[in-house]
Amino acid sequence: MKPMGPVPAGFASIDGELAIGGQKTGDLAAKGTPLFVYDRAMLDARVADLRAAMPERLAVHYAMKANPFPPLLAHMAGLVDGFDIASGGELRLALEAGMAAGRISFAGPGKDDGELEAAIAAGVTLNTESAAEIRRALAIGERLGVAPRLAIRVNPVFDIKGSGMKMGGGAKPFGVDAELVPPLAREIAHSGAQWRGFHIYAGSQALDADAVIATQAATLALAGDLAEQAGVDVPHCNLGGGFGIPYFPGDTPLDLAQVGAALDDAFRALPDRLAETQFAIELGRYLVGEAGVYLTRVIDVKRSHGEIFAVTDGGLHHQLAASGNFGTVVRRNYPVAVANRFGEAAMESEQTIVGRLCTPLDLLANKVALPEIRAGDLVAIFCAGAYGASASPSAFLGHGPARELLV
Amino acid sequence: MKPMGPVPAGFASIDGELAIGGQKTGDLAAKGTPLFVYDRAMLDARVADLRAAMPERLAVHYAMKANPFPPLLAHMAGLVDGFDIASGGELRLALEAGMAAGRISFAGPGKDDGELEAAIAAGVTLNTESAAEIRRALAIGERLGVAPRLAIRVNPVFDIKGSGMKMGGGAKPFGVDAELVPPLAREIAHSGAQWRGFHIYAGSQALDADAVIATQAATLALAGDLAEQAGVDVPHCNLGGGFGIPYFPGDTPLDLAQVGAALDDAFRALPDRLAETQFAIELGRYLVGEAGVYLTRVIDVKRSHGEIFAVTDGGLHHQLAASGNFGTVVRRNYPVAVANRFGEAAMESEQTIVGRLCTPLDLLANKVALPEIRAGDLVAIFCAGAYGASASPSAFLGHGPARELLV
Numbered sequence: 001m002k003p004m005g006p007v008p009a010g011f012a013s014i015d016g017e018l019a020i021g022g023q024k025t026g027d028l029a030a031k032g033t034p035l036f037v038y039d040r041a042m043l044d045a046r047v048a049d050l051r052a053a054m055p056e057r058l059a060v061h062y063a064m065k066a067n068p069f070p071p072l073l074a075h076m077a078g079l080v081d082g083f084d085i086a087s088g089g090e091l092r093l094a095l096e097a098g099m100a101a102g103r104i105s106f107a108g109p110g111k112d113d114g115e116l117e118a119a120i121a122a123g124v125t126l127n128t129e130s131a132a133e134i135r136r137a138l139a140i141g142e143r144l145g146v147a148p149r150l151a152i153r154v155n156p157v158f159d160i161k162g163s164g165m166k167m168g169g170g171a172k173p174f175g176v177d178a179e180l181v182p183p184l185a186r187e188i189a190h191s192g193a194q195w196r197g198f199h200i201y202a203g204s205q206a207l208d209a210d211a212v213i214a215t216q217a218a219t220l221a222l223a224g225d226l227a228e229q230a231g232v233d234v235p236h237c238n239l240g241g242g243f244g245i246p247y248f249p250g251d252t253p254l255d256l257a258q259v260g261a262a263l264d265d266a267f268r269a270l271p272d273r274l275a276e277t278q279f280a281i282e283l284g285r286y287l288v289g290e291a292g293v294y295l296t297r298v299i300d301v302k303r304s305h306g307e308i309f310a311v312t313d314g315g316l317h318h319q320l321a322a323s324g325n326f327g328t329v330v331r332r333n334y335p336v337a338v339a340n341r342f343g344e345a346a347m348e349s350e351q352t353i354v355g356r357l358c359t360p361l362d363l364l365a366n367k368v369a370l371p372e373i374r375a376g377d378l379v380a381i382f383c384a385g386a387y388g389a390s391a392s393p394s395a396f397l398g399h400g401p402a403r404e405l406l407v
Numbered sequence: 408m409k410p411m412g413p414v415p416a417g418f419a420s421i422d423g424e425l426a427i428g429g430q431k432t433g434d435l436a437a438k439g440t441p442l443f444v445y446d447r448a449m450l451d452a453r454v455a456d457l458r459a460a461m462p463e464r465l466a467v468h469y470a471m472k473a474n475p476f477p478p479l480l481a482h483m484a485g486l487v488d489g490f491d492i493a494s495g496g497e498l499r500l501a502l503e504a505g506m507a508a509g510r511i512s513f514a515g516p517g518k519d520d521g522e523l524e525a526a527i528a529a530g531v532t533l534n535t536e537s538a539a540e541i542r543r544a545l546a547i548g549e550r551l552g553v554a555p556r557l558a559i560r561v562n563p564v565f566d567i568k569g570s571g572m573k574m575g576g577g578a579k580p581f582g583v584d585a586e587l588v589p590p591l592a593r594e595i596a597h598s599g600a601q602w603r604g605f606h607i608y609a610g611s612q613a614l615d616a617d618a619v620i621a622t623q624a625a626t627l628a629l630a631g632d633l634a635e636q637a638g639v640d641v642p643h644c645n646l647g648g649g650f651g652i653p654y655f656p657g658d659t660p661l662d663l664a665q666v667g668a669a670l671d672d673a674f675r676a677l678p679d680r681l682a683e684t685q686f687a688i689e690l691g692r693y694l695v696g697e698a699g700v701y702l703t704r705v706i707d708v709k710r711s712h713g714e715i716f717a718v719t720d721g722g723l724h725h726q727l728a729a730s731g732n733f734g735t736v737v738r739r740n741y742p743v744a745v746a747n748r749f750g751e752a753a754m755e756s757e758q759t760i761v762g763r764l765c766t767p768l769d770l771l772a773n774k775v776a777l778p779e780i781r782a783g784d785l786v787a788i789f790c791a792g793a794y795g796a797s798a799s800p801s802a803f804l805g806h807g808p809a810r811e812l813l814v
């Protein structure tokens with residue numbers, strides 16, 4: 001038997017069935033599986049909890065790469081203060097979702113001229129990633145007769161301790177090395193462009209409040225130092241993200257109150273150069289990850305050499321991360337349940353849940369303790385709201401993409 | 408400096424530019440990057456070499472999951488003896504490509520009723536994966552008034568030694584454990600269905616001829632034993648695939664002549680039950696992998712803490728496997744070149760090539776020896792013909808899919 005991650009708080013059952021947004025999963029799945037279901041009320045609650053814990057001064061941005069499903073984006077546009085985007089495609093979706101261009105910022109190490117032009121024309125802030133990109137943006141702004149809104153993405157020398165994904169610390173393709181930032185900040189501020197400040201992103205998926213607090217403190221110190229060295233004020237500073245969610249056995253939620261209190265203290269002790277700065281955090285996974293569930297129907301249950309395999313109509317073509325093939329070295333089990341018998345006791349034998357793809361990589365839950373699975377059962381894989389549908393190879397083996405539903 | 412895999416044989420340059428199918432890559436890329444280019448002549452040569460080395464009696468099937476690009480499929484339909492498919496979606500593409508239904512076989516542990524029905528109605532052979540699936544297929548055949556063409560996929564107790572991906576050996580969701588096969592084979596043979604024989608797939612991506620030969624011998628022995636135990640003849644036997652291609656430093660090509668000679672010997676010593684059997688091998692990657700190149704344009708070249716990063720307009724959303732995030736534990740470098748200066752000497756400093764995605768996972772070539780890369784250069788990533796475009800999360804971060812081109 002292998003453990004699995006904790007089922008996120010807030011999921012109830014109706015008549016023994018897992019419910020999402022007050023609806024039975026069987027009803028949600030009636031029009032076809034596999035599907036992703038995202039719970040609007042859980043999105044609302046997550047943003048509300050975050051705002052309650054964080055200083056009022058901190059703006060909350062949604063990093064839409066986590067989940068760009070248009071109905072979810074439209075809902076998030078009404079909840080948060082801005083969107084962070086990573087491509088021209090995301091720019092279009094963000095605007096279509098109703099987010100004002102002035103509240104969108106665009107990071108990414110490989111923005112092409114077409115993307116820069118679309119963003120500058122729309123009035124989106126560019127988190128610029130190199131001297132060459134700054135000069136391309138200035139030239140495009142001149143050509144368009146628009147003052148581009150330019151911030152600098154800084155490559156910090158620190159990263160979040162225990163972070164799931166390191167984005168800072170040492171040589172990186174992201175952002176500008178801190179020591180090169182001051183002259184570039186001055187260049188932008190004196191160029192006629194709108195100088196917007198800094199974007200400092202040190203890592204993601206951290207569950208340790210102390211690590212997040214230390215990183216935020218280092219980020220504020222770095223922003224203050226760079227502003228001082230450059231001799232510029234900082235209209236806006238994106239402190240990055242990094243708030244993680246529990247996926248795996250032993251993971252515990254981030255202590256939001258602790259992080260918020262420390263940030264509140266830090267905001268009371270800012271240097272002069274940051275006195276008027278508008279701060280933001282940029283969260284993707286933290287806002288939407290736990291609000292999503294991937295539902296897949298069991299097609300066959302078979303035994304092989306004494307082991308039980310439940311074969312579903314889903315797989316890694318929809319939920320690559322849950323199969324352990326995206327950004328993880330050692331595969332561990334996401335939280336999983338038999339949705340139509342939610343809360344029922346586990347059988348004695350371990351069971352393995354696989355996707356329908358003809359590859360041993362397509363493993364959704366390895367040797368877990370669950371109620372006895374039968375053909376026709378509905379399997380729920382939790383923590384599917386972020387980096388699921390859009391971060392999986394949906395064309396692989398020709399089964400097509402999953403349905404998505406916001407309830 | 409880290410090594411990279413060997414550039415596949417057969418790529419030439421024209422005026423110092425990498426050429427594919429006799430065309431300069433700069434011309435091929437003129438209408439936009441990133442793109443995958445597949446070389447028709449290399450596909451032809453690969454199938455011809457394979458046929459020359461293998462016994463005439465062996466049919467060659469293409470496992471279209473490796474690359475389902477419609478123009479490539481249409482070309483392959485004229486070259487090989489059959490297609491192996493893994494979904495209802497692949498069935499439609501295979502038929503559209505002009506492959507006769509009678510030469511298509513369908514494997515996959517999670518075939519749903521709709522897929523079974525479409526395959527049975529079309530006259531496709533089902534490589535059945537469980538007793539339950541056999542009974543579903545028989546019931547659907549009865550309802551349709553069609554005798555389904557049924558083979559049994561066997562889960563062998565052996566796998567290919569040194570295989571890149573184990574598909575047999577021990578408990579598996581694929582196929583029927585060997586000891587359960589004989590009664591099921593009898594059940595099919597006496598059911599009124601068309602009994603088609605066995606599908607025995609023990610692994611993939613093997614480069615060691617001795618390992619492949621040992622596996623083929625074991626596969627033939629198993630097929631003979633199962634036929635004898637079941638008391639049935641075997642009209643058709645799919646021996647699986649497993650022929651690998653060199654991707655990484657130190658990889659050398661499979662010795663095809665050695666494999667062919669051993670199989671020829673084995674075919675001369677078949678048991679009576681296999682005397683009339685039509686044998687096939689099922690190859691995907693081996694037929695198409697080396698004929699494809701992924702071309703991506705350099706947007707920016709930057710230095711960070713002394714290291715050089717070339718940021719391209721491509722990334723893991725098109726070539727997930729090359730980034731090391733699909734089925735590999737330790738990331739190694741695929742063969743890579745600067746296409747517009749193909750064959751030019753490497754600069755002294757190592758360079759790292761990344762995709763445009765805002766994640767440290769998006770690494771295309773780590774610290775490699777290449778000519779000095781400049782913005783505007785075209786980077787070629789080889790071995791992109793299989794498990795590239797269709798096996799990558801093309802929606803991730805909203806840049807959209809790559810173009811594909813058969814030349």
